[in-house]
Structure formats: C-alpha cells, structure tokens
Amino acid sequence: MTERPSTPCGTAPLRLTLPTEADLGKFAASFARGLRPGDVVALSGRLGSGKTTFVRAVVRELHGADQSCSPSFTFRHRYDGDPPIEHIDFYRIDDPSELSELGLEEALDGSSIALIEWWRNAPDALPAQRYEIEIEGAGDEPRTLYLRPPQ
Template identity: 70%
Template sequence: MEERVILGTERDFEAFAAAFSRRLHAGDVVALSGPLGSGKTAFVRAVVRCLHGADQSYSPTFTFWHRYEGTPAIDHIDLFRIDDPRESAELGLEEALDGSSIVLVEWWRNAPELVAERRYEIEIEGSGNGPRVVSVRRVT
C-alpha cells in the first residue's frame, strides 16, 4: 500500500502530517527519509502537536533522541550523525523501542536494524519554500 501526495504549502504539509498521526498507536514506528531541509523534523513536530496539543516540552534525553511525554509518549530519534550502524547499538534506545510509545526516526537508513520490520516509511521530496511530495508506505 502506497500513497503519494503533493503538498503546495507548509500548512498543507502540516495538515497532512496531522491527519496521518491519527492512524498512529503505541508501538508504531515511522521511518522518515528525505534530504536535509525536506521537512522530516517539521513532520514530527506536526505529529506531536496533533496528538499531544500545542507547546509540548520534551525531556532532554540525548541530542539524537527526544521523548515527548504523553499518552502515548512520542519518541523522536534523529540518526543523522550515526555513520556506522554498529554505533546504534550503543545509543541505549531500548526504552524508546519497547513498544510503549510512537517512534519517529529521521535518517533511519543509518541504522536500519533499529527500525522495526513492521513500519511506516515516509519519504519527503522538495526543499526550501517549494512544494513537497510525500510518499507513505506501510511495510509489514
């Protein structure tokens, strides 16, 4: 199952992310890809805003991992700086990946073995103030 949408404005992009977030449950993993500046972090923020409400504060865990407390908790992991998959074993992400939270991972291909086999894959194309093309794929 794959869907692909063109989103002309940042507002459309955020609305799409918010609508998508309503499908998510604890234990779901969302693997985000797309170049720097494409909107992966913006997507995560829109998900958090939709599910938890505005002005969420996150607990400062590590620079590569922010946990937004709530029901369920949302873990935002960014593996941009991980260049050797072996490093990921040392990140201590077991808590994030124990199935009790929604997990969104940027640059997941830097440590693909961390990401559940059953996942949503979201690919974002586009940059700057231009439109974004977002593809969503359910992998099981």
C-alpha cells in the same frame, strides 16, 4: 491528488502533493490520529525537506501545544504524554554500534510512538513493520510525500 495502485508485491506507496508547509502539517496531523503505541515511522528525504517539521506536527496533534520534552540524548527526544512520542535522528550515526548510546531499545519497546529521521543510516535497527515516509523537495519547492504503511 492521491493514488494507491495495488501491486502483486504489496501496496504501492501513497503519493501526496503538498504545496505548502501548512498542507504538510495538516497531513501529518491526520496521519498522527491513526498512530498507536508501538508504531514506528521511518522518515527520509534530504536536509530541509521537512522531516522534523512533520514530526513536530505529529507531536502537536497528539500532545497539544504544551509539549513536555525530555532531551535525554542529543539525537533522541522523548515527549512525555499519552502515548509518549520518541523523536530520533540517525543523522550523525556513522556506525550502527553508536546506536547503543541513543537508548534505542527503550524508544522501541512498544510503549511509545517512534519517529526516526535518517533511518537509512542504520536500517537494521528498525522493526520490519513500520511506516515509511519519504519527502521530496526542499526550500521553497512544493513537497511530494510518499507513504508506505507497514506491509
């Protein structure tokens, strides 16, 4: 089910087949346990692929069911806890200049774990050291998840 061949240019992404939402949730939970403040997770995949579902599973694993979320911005949610978790969505970002409204600097100041959906709308806003997760499939399809750790 998993393979991670090494290549001269770094590590190829880990590839996982996740037939059900429960499988995706289980993987997100185990991934979450390895995250530390300052870690950035860049999520891609089409609408309905499961990016938000993945983020919610991470928050649930690290903060438990009782999450306190400050909806400070429409596309940025901060989950207070230890460590804080920032859930950011660049979906409606058409121009990187719009990012200042998100308070991204605070979200990426190293004290929180940050998970960012639609990050390719403003790739330069992210640190180079980041996890990249791509989810293939949507609707009732099984998901294939690709994980590239910081290089």
